[in-house]
Amino acid sequence: MLSNTEENYLKALLYLTTDEAGKKEAGTNDLAAHLGLKPATVNDMLKRLKEKAYVSYKKYGKITLTRAGRDIAVFVMRKHRLWETFLCEVLAFSWDEVHEVAEQLEHIQSDKLTERLDKFLNYPDYDPHGDPIPKPNGKMPPRATTLLSSVAIQQSCTVAAVKDTSSVFLQYLEQLSIGIGTKIRVMEKISFDGSVILQVGKEKITVSEKFANSLLVD
Amino acid sequence: MLSNTEENYLKALLYLTTDEAGKKEAGTNDLAAHLGLKPATVNDMLKRLKEKAYVSYKKYGKITLTRAGRDIAVFVMRKHRLWETFLCEVLAFSWDEVHEVAEQLEHIQSDKLTERLDKFLNYPDYDPHGDPIPKPNGKMPPRATTLLSSVAIQQSCTVAAVKDTSSVFLQYLEQLSIGIGTKIRVMEKISFDGSVILQVGKEKITVSEKFANSLLVD
DNA sequence: TATAAAAGTTAGATTAATCTAACTTTTATT
């Protein structure tokens, strides 16, 4: 059985080598930065994970997850997102508070618990941030890919996910009464700095380009 | 912040030095046996816990929890029992399956989670085994103390708690349709071997002395 | 292409948690 630490490495690798982080390959430094560790530390751990056949790489080369490694990482991600959903929907946590606790809960080892939790939550497809929750077979519901910034003027859309899950951003969204499912109409784009003027409910608000690049919509 | 391991030592000490285990004092060997470790290992850890002022003892002497140590142990126990209750009541686990998972969940660090869980469960006083759940202030609801074996003939009583939480016993109780709250009438006691004949619902059943010493009643 | 910068690796150290084997102190039994 894997340690929490090993699971965290695999999860970080999954993140770094999938769409989310942009790139398809990950190196020692990327991992170290993502996990808040030193490259030397990561290098040691990678040797162990390679030994156990969870990752694959050659000296000085890029790192990829093996099938076994990816399966574990996906399962940890499944647990993380199910717990985040539980915390929000059942225990009334706000969406900026759940991540830290889910980081711990994702390591609880009990298949029965995971499956019962999934059932209790009525088999959700997305977590509170709009991220897809992997199914028991490892398949993922489709992830929204359209950025708010790419929506044409006068078009309407629905918030599907947040690309940035930092507390500051999530709390700002809260303040603007924007959440998953909120309808937004793009009114105007300012060429000068990329700002966008949106219609949200009865309110007209102006947001930055950075903001418009951090929201995914349908 | 304490490691899971340290929390387990403190919880074991709480158990060993309270009513439950009979004795009031605990030694290195007791602790080692209870935790499935070697005395040498426990000795090392005790030095660290003493250093951190969670336990108190002198060389070759008996060990006791300090106020700080006991507070932590009680809080871990609170979490353990709340999670067991959650697993049974909300996720439909049976009472012989919850302990193992609760052993993991009891170490999740989030006061907010604990308090929200308590609220969600409607502030339960007892866990699925009839053990009292400590309140946030550390106070415990009263624990049942009457053994089924001490109930007089022709007296009726209600099952309040199990003294033995092993799977075999819990599953046996299940099979006999006996759970917390079940009404039992003591019909007869066999002097030869201490067996007891009980009336449970419409059934008349005979149980061993060991059995009668493992159930607590009101 | 030569060299500097970035990325990755190795060596050596530290801390927590565990073990075995040997030793010391306390307690129980003759």
Added chain:
DNA sequence: AATAAAAGTTAGATTAATCTAACTTTTATA
């Protein structure tokens, strides 16, 4: 009280996970 047994401690080793400092390889750029 003497001695045997039990309980507790110490010494020395191991493994996982981390670090710093120094070194090597790869990549970028002048």
